Amino acid sequence: MIFKYRARTEAGTISSGTREAASEGEALSWIREQGWSPIHLEMSGSVGSIVGLNNEKASFLKKDLRDIFPQKVTLRDKSIIFKQMSTMINAGITIAATLELLASQTENKTLRTALAGLRDAVSGGVTLAAAMSRYPKIFNNLEIALTRAGEEGGVLDVCMTRLAIFVESQYVLQKKIKGAMIYPAVIVTVTVLAIVALCLFIVPLFRKSFANIGMKELPALTQAIFGFSDFLRSWWFLIPVPFVLIYLIIRFIGKTAAGRRFFDGRKIKAPLFGDIIFKSIMSRSFRTLSTLVTAGVTILDSLEMSAGVSDNVIVGEALDTMRERAQNGVLLSATLKEQKLFPVMVAHMVAVGEETGNIDEVLSKVADWYDMELDEQIKSLTSIMEPVIIVIVGVVVGLVVGSIFIPLLQSLQNFM
Numbered sequence: 001m002i003f004k005y006r007a008r009t010e011a012g013t014i015s016s017g018t019r020e021a022a023s024e025g026e027a028l029s030w031i032r033e034q035g036w037s038p039i040h041l042e043m044s045g046s047v048g049s050i051v052g053l054n055n056e057k058a059s060f061l062k063k064d065l066r067d068i069f070p071q072k073v074t075l076r077d078k079s080i081i082f083k084q085m086s087t088m089i090n091a092g093i094t095i096a097a098t099l100e101l102l103a104s105q106t107e108n109k110t111l112r113t114a115l116a117g118l119r120d121a122v123s124g125g126v127t128l129a130a131a132m133s134r135y136p137k138i139f140n141n142l143e144i145a146l147t148r149a150g151e152e153g154g155v156l157d158v159c160m161t162r163l164a165i166f167v168e169s170q171y172v173l174q175k176k177i178k179g180a181m182i183y184p185a186v187i188v189t190v191t192v193l194a195i196v197a198l199c200l201f202i203v204p205l206f207r208k209s210f211a212n213i214g215m216k217e218l219p220a221l222t223q224a225i226f227g228f229s230d231f232l233r234s235w236w237f238l239i240p241v242p243f244v245l246i247y248l249i250i251r252f253i254g255k256t257a258a259g260r261r262f263f264d265g266r267k268i269k270a271p272l273f274g275d276i277i278f279k280s281i282m283s284r285s286f287r288t289l290s291t292l293v294t295a296g297v298t299i300l301d302s303l304e305m306s307a308g309v310s311d312n313v314i315v316g317e318a319l320d321t322m323r324e325r326a327q328n329g330v331l332l333s334a335t336l337k338e339q340k341l342f343p344v345m346v347a348h349m350v351a352v353g354e355e356t357g358n359i360d361e362v363l364s365k366v367a368d369w370y371d372m373e374l375d376e377q378i379k380s381l382t383s384i385m386e387p388v389i390i391v392i393v394g395v396v397v398g399l400v401v402g403s404i405f406i407p408l409l410q411s412l413q414n415f416m
C-alpha cells in the first residue's frame with residue numbers, strides 16, 4: 001500500500017511525500033526512524049484513512065438507542081471544549097491529559113466518545129489535528145486546519161482560543177437567526193391549529209344547528225367553510241401528503257447541481273428573510289476567512305475553506321473566483337469590486353487591509369459589519385412582522401367566525 005505523509009523533521013521543517021508500507025503502523029514506524037514527528041498520514045487514493053485509525057466494529061444489535069440515534073454535538077458544546085483545552089494546554093497540561101479530563105467531564109455522549117478516541121490517538125503518537133480528522137461529523141475542516149496550524153507553529157493554546165471565539169460567534173449568529181424565525185413560526189402554527197380545531201369540532205355543531213332550524217340557503221363563505229370542514233373530517237390523513245411531496249421534490253431537485261444553484265440563489269433573494277440569510281452567510285464566510293488568515297493559514301487555502309463553510313453555491317463560487325484570481329496575482333479587493341454580490345464598501349475595506357498589511361484585521365471588521373447589519377435587519381423584520389402577522393391571523397380567524405355568525409344574524413333578522 002502507498003501512504004501519503006506529512007512530518008516535522010529534526011530541523012523543524014515540514015517534509016511530505018509517499019511511502020510504500022504493508023500497514024499504517026509500518027509507515028508510522030518508518031517516519032519515526034527518520035527522527036521525524038508525524039503530522040498526517042493517509043492511504044493514497046482513499047479518504048479519511050488516518051494514522052492509528054481504530055478498526056473496532058460494534059455489533060448493531062448491541063447498540064442502544066443513543067448509539068443508533070447519536071446525540072448531536074452543538075456549537076455551544078464545541079465552544080466550551082475548545083475554551084477548556086486552551087486553558088489547560090496554556091497551564092502546561094499535556095494534550096492527552098487534557099483530553100482525558102474533558103472526556104470524563106463532558107455530558108454529551110457523542111462528544112465524550114470522540115474525546116476518548118482523540119486521547120487514545122494522541123497517546124499513540126498521532127497529532128491532535130490528524131486525530132480530529134477521524135470525526136468529520138463533529139470537527140469540520142476549519143477546526144482541523146486551525147488545530148494543525150497551532151501544532152505546527154507551537155501555539156496550540158492560542159489557536160484553541162481563536163477557535164473557541166470563532167465557534168462561539170457562530171453559535172450566537174445561529175441563535176439570532178433562530179430567534180427571528182421562532183416568533184412567526186409559533187404564531188402561524190397556533191393559528192393553523194386553532195382553525196383546524198374550529199373546523200373539526202365547532203363548525204360541524206353549527207352546521208347541524210342550521211339544518212335543524214331549516215336553513216338551506218347559506219352564504220358562499222359559509223358553504224366554503226362547511227366544505228372545508230367536511231374535507232378535514234373525512235380526509236384529515238391526506239393533509240401531510242402534499243407537504244411531504246413538496247419537501248421530497250425540493251430535496252431531490254436540490255441534490256442536483258442546477259437545482260441547488262437555483263434554490264441557493266432564491267434563498268438570498270427571497271423577500272423578508274432573503275437579506276437575513278445572505279448577511280448571515282457573508283458574516284460566517286468572512287469570519288472564517290479572518291480566523292484562518294490570523295492563524296497563519298495561506299490566503300488561498302483560507303478562501304477554499306471559506307467557500308466550503310458558506311453552504312451556498314452562489315457565495316461559494318464568488319469565493320472560489322477570488323481564490324483563482326488571487327492565485328494569478330490579482331488582489332482580493334479588485335475581484336470584490338467586479339462582483340455585484342459584495343457591497344462596494346467591503347471591497348474598499350479589503351483594499352485598505354491589503355495596502356496596510358492588516359488583511360486579517362480588516363476581514364474581521366467586515367464580519368463585524370455584517371453582524372451589525374444582521375442585528376439591525378432582524379430587529380426591523382421583527383418589528384414589521386408582528387403587526388402583519390396579527391392582521392393576517394385576525395383576518396383568517398374572522399373569516400371562519402364570520403362564516404358562522406352571518407347566517408345566525410340573517411336568521412334573526414328573518415325571525416324578527
